[in-house]
Amino acid sequence: MPRFVLSLHTPPSDHDTTQRLVSFAQACLAQGHTIDAIFLYQQGIYHASNNFDLPSDELQITELWQQLADQNINLMLCVTAAEKRGLAIKNTSVFAVAGLAEFAMLASDADKWIQFK
Numbered sequence: 001m002p003r004f005v006l007s008l009h010t011p012p013s014d015h016d017t018t019q020r021l022v023s024f025a026q027a028c029l030a031q032g033h034t035i036d037a038i039f040l041y042q043q044g045i046y047h048a049s050n051n052f053d054l055p056s057d058e059l060q061i062t063e064l065w066q067q068l069a070d071q072n073i074n075l076m077l078c079v080t081a082a083e084k085r086g087l088a089i090k091n092t093s094v095f096a097v098a099g100l101a102e103f104a105m106l107a108s109d110a111d112k113w114i115q116f117k
Contacts, residue, residue: 002111003034007103008044009117012052015059021116022064029071036110037074039103040095045087048077048095062093069094076103 006025010017025035040047052062069075077095089097107113 001031001033003036003109004028005036005039005103005107005110005113007039007041007113007115008047009042009115011043011046012049012061017116018047018059018061018064022068024114024116025068025073035073037076037103037106038068039076039078039098039106041078041081041103043085045077045082045085048082048092049087050091050093065094078103 006021008017008021012018021038025038028035047061047065054060065075075095076098077089077092079089079097079099082089082092082097
């Protein structure tokens with residue numbers, strides 16, 4: 001079965017892209033495929049922020065990420081992109097802090113790398 005690496009480049013306010021990534025990930029898993037990692041890059045790093053206080057009628061982003069983490073998907077946050085944007089990397093919830101080299105190795109080992117922008 002194919003192995004995927006996904007990357008998310010858009011901020012949490014882009015609900016459409018976030019929902020497309022989550023739907024794609026769930027469809028892959030349902031078909032028996034493997035997702036080696038989801039990598040937050042560029043504006044996507046803000047998904048790892050602990051400063052969300054969303055009203056109940058908005059997309060509950062932190063719950064979506066927790067659901068993916070519960071399915072044993074490696075959720076990664078680009079340390080360089082986070083530091084450039086002032087995001088604290090000490091407490092990143094379900095996201096592991098990683099560098100571009102680690103992401104590049106995962107992407108080169110996967111069958112497909114899909115970007116969500």
